[in-house]
Every structure is written in C-alpha cells, then in structure tokens.
Amino acid sequence: MTAQLIDGNALSKQLRAEVAVRAAKLTEKGITPGLAVILVGENPASQVYVRNKVKACQDAGLHSVLEKYPATMTEAELLARVDALNNDPSIHGILVQLPLPKHIDDHKVIESISPLKDVDGFHVASAGALLVGEPGFKACTPFGCMKMLESIGYDLRGKHAVVIGRSNIVGKPMAMMLLQSSATVTICHSATPDLAYHTRQADVVVAAVGKRNVLTADMVKPGAVVIDVGMNRDDDGKLCGDVDFAGVKEVASWITPVPGGVGPMTITMLLVNTIEAAERL
Ligand code: NAP
Numbered sequence: 657m658t659a660q661l662i663d664g665n666a667l668s669k670q671l672r673a674e675v676a677v678r679a680a681k682l683t684e685k686g687i688t689p690g691l692a693v694i695l696v697g698e699n700p701a702s703q704v705y706v707r708n709k710v711k712a713c714q715d716a717g718l719h720s721v722l723e724k725y726p727a728t729m730t731e732a733e734l735l736a737r738v739d740a741l742n743n744d745p746s747i748h749g750i751l752v753q754l755p756l757p758k759h760i761d762d763h764k765v766i767e768s769i770s771p772l773k774d775v776d777g778f779h780v781a782s783a784g785a786l787l788v789g790e791p792g793f794k795a796c797t798p799f800g801c802m803k804m805l806e807s808i809g810y811d812l813r814g815k816h817a818v819v820i821g822r823s824n825i826v827g828k829p830m831a832m833m834l835l836q837s838s839a840t841v842t843i844c845h846s847a848t849p850d851l852a853y854h855t856r857q858a859d860v861v862v863a864a865v866g867k868r869n870v871l872t873a874d875m876v877k878p879g880a881v882v883i884d885v886g887m888n889r890d891d892d893g894k895l896c897g898d899v900d901f902a903g904v905k906e907v908a909s910w911i912t913p914v915p916g917g918v919g920p921m922t923i924t925m926l927l928v929n930t931i932e933a934a935e936r937l
Contacts (some may be wrong), residue, residue: 657879657906657908658663659721659882659905659906659907659909660808660829660903660907661851661910661911661913662804662807662808662910663846663913663917664800664827664913664916664920664921665920666734666910667803667924668924671803671927671928672712672715672716673925675716675927675928675931676704676715676716676717678931678935679717679718682931683717687748688719688935689718689930689934690719690721690747690748690749690930691709691718691721691747691748691749691750691751692720692721692723692747692751692784693706693710693721693722693743693751693753693776694737694738694741694750694753694756695722695724695725695726695753696753697751697757698729699755700869701868703751704851704867706722706753708923709751709923709926711720712926713927713930714763716927717734718795718927718931720931721747722856723789729760730759731760731764732767733760734752734760735765735768737843741773742773744836746749747773748930748934749773749774749926749929749930749934750773750775750796750802751846751890751926752765752769757908759790759812759846766778766779767779767780768871771848772890772933772936773792773877773933775793775933776795776926777793777794777795777799777829777929778795778825780792782797783828783880786829786832786836787832789836791869793815793929793932794829794925794929795826796923796925797830797885797921798829798833799829799833799922799925800918800921800922800924801862801885801918803831803856803921803925804917805883807889810860810913812838812839813838813839814838814839814840815839815840815859816840816841816858816859816860817831817834817837817840817841817858817859817861817884818841818843818854818855818857818858818860819841819843820845820851820862820865820870821862821864821866821885823864826864826885826898827845827864830862830885834862838901839860842854842858842866851875852875854928855875855876855877856875856876857875857877858876858880859879859880860880860883861880861881861882862883863882863885863899864885864886865885865886865889865898867886867898868886868890868896868898869898869899869900870886870901871884871898871899871900871904872904873900873907875888875934876904876907876908878907879908880907881908881909881910881911882899882904882910882911882912882919883912884897884899884901885898886898886899886914886917887914895914896913897912897913898911899911899914901913901914
C-alpha cells in the first residue's frame with residue numbers, strides 16, 4: 657500500500673480563502689480583524705515563525721501588528737504590553753511567540769493574555785474549556801490536525817488513536833480533541849516502555865515528539881492514518897518530521913508530509929481563531 661498524502665498546503669489554501677471572505681465581511685462592517693504578535697529576543701526560528709504568521713494574516717486581509725523587543729525586556733514590561741493589547745479594541749488576537757528569554761516566566765505571560773484574545777489557545781481557560789467541552793480557542797497545531805482528519809472524511813468514532821507526546825501545546829490538547837470526537841485515546845511519552853506495542857494497535861497515530869524516526873514502518877498497523885507534527889532537521893539540514901516517511905507511507909493509508917503537512921495548518925488555524933475572536937464581538 658502506498659499512502660495518500662494529506663496535503664497541508666492545499667487544505668490551508670482553501671481554509672485561508674474562507675478566512676479572507678470572513679475578514680472582508682467584517683471589514684465591510686467597519687471591523688478589521690487584528691492580530692498582535694509579540695517577539696522577544698533574537699531566536700532565529702522564532703523570527704521565521706512570526707514573519708510567516710504576519711504575512712499569512714496580511715494575505716488573508718487581517719490587520720497584523722508585529723512588536724519586536726530585545727531579549728533584555730523585563731517580565732514587567734512584557735506584562736504591561738500584553739495588558740495594553742488586552743485593552744486595545746483594534747486587536748482581537750494576541751500571540752506571544754515562545755520560547756521567551758529565560759528570565760521571563762512563559763506561564764505568567766500566557767495567563768496574562770485575555771482568554772477572549774487567546775488565539776494560540778494556550779491559556780489555562782482555553783485548555784480548561786477544551787477539557788470540559790465548552791467553547792474556547794483550540795490550540796492551533798492539534799486543531800489543524802483535526803481539520804486534516806476531517807478533510808479526508810475520517811470518522812474517529814470508535815477508532816483507536818495513539819498520540820506520541822504529552823506537551824501542553826500539542827500532545828495533551830490533541831488527545832482531548834480526539835477524545836471529543838469519540839476516539840479511544842492512548843497518550844505515549846518518554847516513559848512509555850514499549851511505544852511500538854501501542855502504535856501497532858492504532859488506527860490513527862499522531863507523532864509530536866521532536867525526534868526523527870520515532871515512528872517507523874514496523875510500528876504502524878497497515879491502513880493506519882499517520883499525522884506527523886514533528887519538525888526536525890535531517891543529516892543534510894533538511895526539514896523532516898518524527899516519522900520515517902519513506903517507510904511508513906508504504907504501510908499507512910494516509911500520511912502528512914513534512915514539510916507541507918501540519919506546519920502550514922498551524923498558521924491557518926491561528927487565522928481561523930483570530931477571525932473567530934473578531935466575529936465574537
Ligand atoms: P515537547 O514539549 O518537547 O514535547 C515532546 C514530547 O515527546 C514530550 O511529551 C516527551 O515526553 C515526548 N517524548 C520524547 N521522547 C520520546 C520518545 N522517545 N518516545 C515517546 N515520547 C517521547 O515538544 P512539543 O512542543 O510538543 O513539539 C513536538 C514536536 O512538534 C517538535 O518537533 C516541534 O518542533 C513540533 N511542532 C510542530 C508544530 C507545527 O506547526 N508543525 C507546532 C508545534 C510543535 P515527556 O513528556 O515524558 O518528556
């Protein structure tokens with residue numbers, strides 16, 4: 657079997673076009689949906705991410721403000737900026753790019769964002785809403801993975817989904833979203849003794865680890881759907897995921913590539929959350 661690709665670029669294009677239509681409708685009513693992106697420090701990867709996010713906003717007709725600060729910014733100064741944006745009616749979504757410099761408490765900063773503007777979905781209020789099934793902003797990466805499953809018409813009810821990774825921004829919310837769609841969910845992590853034992857039983861595997869070749873062909877049930885969240889570099893410095901793509905695509909029924917899979921979907925769901933924040937007003 658050679659798996660079919662779930663093309664994150666193509667799906668993103670379609671979803672971003674829908675966002676652009678919604679943004680135009682709001683703009684006609686005098687509301688330009690606005691996203692503020694805060695970058696503290698000079699992390700090169702973060703600089704690329706924020707540039708891509710700002711450009712995606714502009715392309716979809718959203719107003720986007722990029723605030724760049726030196727790594728010497730204090731926690732108090734950053735909290736004051738977030739507070740000002742919380743009270744700025746032209747801003748509907750606030751994103752603070754992580755990681756922050758070590759002297760700033762990530763958690764404290766995320767909790768200072770108004771849950772009404774928490775378009776990254778990282779605030780405890782957003783995580784709690786997901787846990788209890790109330791409306792709230794969903795973390796963009798797992799939300800994008802769910803959209804990818806939806807795009808292939810995959811019915812998760814009664815399926816066994818295995819999530820590899822338990823971070824607050826990917827693994828845990830991913831597991832909750834799969835559970836909400838009535839999958840039976842197993843969460844694996846670094847202390848899981850026999851990862852392959854679990855993944856071999858899975859109808860859906862989501863790999864969110866950050867290590868190459870965490871999932872190889874012998875660990876995948878024939879016909880499974882494989883979503884690769886990982887972003888790593890191979891020996892030639894090329895972007896690759898957590899999944900041994902060449903091997904696993906011969907066993908799976910559907911697979912997401914890296915690049916061109918989950919990555920663009922994460923930014924797309926940020927736009928979707930921002931437009932939703934603006935529409936809620
Ligand atoms: P993270 O916070 O480092 O979490 C990694 C998780 O993997 C942890 O729960 C860890 O377990 C688990 N793990 C580590 N080694 C393992 C192993 N050998 N077997 C099973 N589990 C293992 O990372 P993250 O923020 O969730 O991100 C994960 C990956 O996704 C990274 O490559 C990141 O760059 C990528 N990512 C991509 C996007 C995108 O848009 N495509 C967005 C976000 C993240 P413990 O909890 O026990 O340590």
